[in-house]
Amino acid sequence: MDSPSRRRTAARAAGALLAVPTAVAGCRLAGADAVTPVPQLLALLPWSAVPAVPALALATAARRPALVVWAAALLAVTVWLAQPYGPDTTRARGPVTARLTVLASNVEFSGATAELLAVIRRERPDLVFVSECDPGCVRLLATALPHRAEVAAPGPAGSVVLSARPLTPAPALPGTLGMPGATLRAGGKDVRLQLAHPLPPLPGRVAAWRRELAELRDFAAGYRGRSVVLAGDFNASQDHAAFRAVLDSGALHDSARIAGAARTGSWPQDGPLPPFAQIDHVLVSTDFAVRGARFLPVPRTDHRALLVELDLHALP
Incomplete structure (x- = not known):
């Protein structure tokens, strides 16, 4: 993927893949259920990491460091958010x-x-x-x-x-x-x-x-x-x-x-x-x-x- 046009296409595709999962992860970080379709998509939060994987590959191929960082950050944040919420014992x-x-x-x-x-x-x-x-x-x-x-x-x-x-x-x-x-x-x-x-x-x-x-x-x-x-x-x-x-x-x-x-x-x-x-x-x-x-x-x-x-x- 050496031509500028192909790199631009790859960059646009990476951005499209990252947009919605980033909005969902952002609402989760902010503690906001927001409005449709965010509440529905929050039920799928761990799966938000899936589009970030091809987005990372496309961003790398497009030679766009900012997109690479964006995709990698979304992956890391989603994995962190997917951890179980709350203490692991009641201490009864x-x-x-x-x-x-x-x-x-x-x-x-x-x-x-x-x-x-x-x-x-x-x-x-x-x-x-x-x-x-x-x-x-x-x-x-x-x-x-x-x-x-x-x-x-x-x-x-x-x-x-x-x-x-x-x-x-x-x-x-x-x-x-x-x-x-x-x-x-x-x-x-x-x-x-x-x-x-x-x-x-x-x-x-x-x-x-x-x-x-x-x-x-x-x-x-x-x-x-x-x-x-x-x-x-x-x-x-x-x-x-x-x-x-x-x-x-x-x-x-x-x-x-x-x-x-x-x-x-x-x-x-x-x-x-x-x-x-x-x-x-x-x-x-x-x-x-x-x-x-x-x-x-x-x-x-x-x-x-x-x-x-x-x-x-x-x-x-």
Whole structure:
């Protein structure tokens, strides 16, 4: 590639490849979810490094040092940003007062109800947080776990928290989609359970998505220092500032991150590629230790389920 025209073409191609990933990485650095298409692209943040590789080769061939530095910097920054967010332990201490196994699943318009029921019977969780579960879905799943708190609604608006142990009702959080809550008595403590299911950040709905994640942030802040399990389909990953605010405001920990699975994708599992975005989470307060976390395939839904094993300690 010795001719000036070819070098110019290569330089323009490199710049085109770098423009969008640089904007996304810049918003992530600035802690801003910004506007469409940034929130959608932030779910793909680790993949932003991919266009930087051919861009680096093109910039080198074009003999443009500034472009070479730009591509190399984008690669380095993206790799750095892809590191797991938050501490790698809850530092819970004191004796273990209870053990809980928690399952979180989005059954996609109740289409995977029977398949999730099979998972529940196989894994025998103590608690199950189910999004997009209509009343018929709730009735079927309740054959495995008798105690529940639900928002009864058709389509994707219905959700339920199921338990093997009795629950005390708690107010649902406001939102377009159901977000029921309850309290579980375990290990001598009242453990506040809250299902999370804010709207997805679709074009035209980013403001509502941000507002509903703020409801979760305010909930977490209100229960800071108390025993909490906040679980479900957050429609947000660690690369979204609105999700990080939920973690930080309540001093909550992402179970998958603690278990070493911070970048394991949970969505979408029904496409031609493996799941690339982790938007399903089980967040816990500092008095929980995480013994393990597994993402489980569930047929007929676009989400993997997340199964987490927790120890509740006497002290945070």
